[in-house]
Amino acid sequence: MTITFRCPKCGVELSFDDLSQSSxxxxxxxxxxxxxxxxxxxxxxxxxxCALCDCPHVYVQKDFNRAFGVSLFVIAAxxxxxxxxxxxxxxAFAVLLGAAAVDYLLYRIxxxxxxxxxxxxxxxxxxxxxxxxxxxxxxxxxxxPKDKSRGAENPAADxxxx
Ligand SMILES: [Zn+2]
Ligand SMILES: [Zn+2]
Numbered sequence: 001m002t003i004t005f006r007c008p009k010c011g012v013e014l015s016f017d018d019l020s021q022s023s024x025x026x027x028x029x030x031x032x033x034x035x036x037x038x039x040x041x042x043x044x045x046x047x048x049x050c051a052l053c054d055c056p057h058v059y060v061q062k063d064f065n066r067a068f069g070v071s072l073f074v075i076a077a078x079x080x081x082x083x084x085x086x087x088x089x090x091x092a093f094a095v096l097l098g099a100a101a102v103d104y105l106l107y108r109i110x111x112x113x114x115x116x117x118x119x120x121x122x123x124x125x126x127x128x129x130x131x132x133x134x135x136x137x138x139x140x141x142x143x144x145p146k147d148k149s150r151g152a153e154n155p156a157a158d159x160x161x162x
Pocket of ligand 1: 007012028031
């Protein structure tokens with residue numbers, strides 16, 4: 001299992017996969033980062049809670065770049081409108097269907113990533129397990145960090161502005 005996270009002191013992005021230690025120093029600022037690895041993490045390679053901030057809630061989602069997914073559909077929609085304008089109706093529908101098919105395929109083949117509600121640490125290459133919980137807005141509100149710049153990858157960050 002690989003953990004990607006930001007140093008709580010200097011904010012540099014780090015990743016490590018050694019869960020045998022109880023603390024690891026940040027290579028940039030030397031801050032000792034505590035590692036609360038559970039027996040399940042060490043023995044079964046699963047992330048049942050966050051090893052970095054000890055948050056008991058994590059969620060699983062597709063390891064998918066949201067910006068890429070959105071731009072794929074924007075480009076397909078523009079191309080479709082343009083084709084429709086030139087009376088190429090079937091081609092216009094084909095472009096939209098093609099974009100939907102690519103999206104579906106990506107969703108099927110992409111791996112999962114586990115994310116901590118509180119510190120947004122990301123866990124990859126864990127043992128496949130269907131027991132992981134999906135994203136819940138209520139929990140995201142509960143653990144929403146005070147520092148918004150660190151929550152840039154948190155979907156709840158933009159939901160809050162509604
Ligand atoms: Zn640091
Ligand atoms: Zn955490």
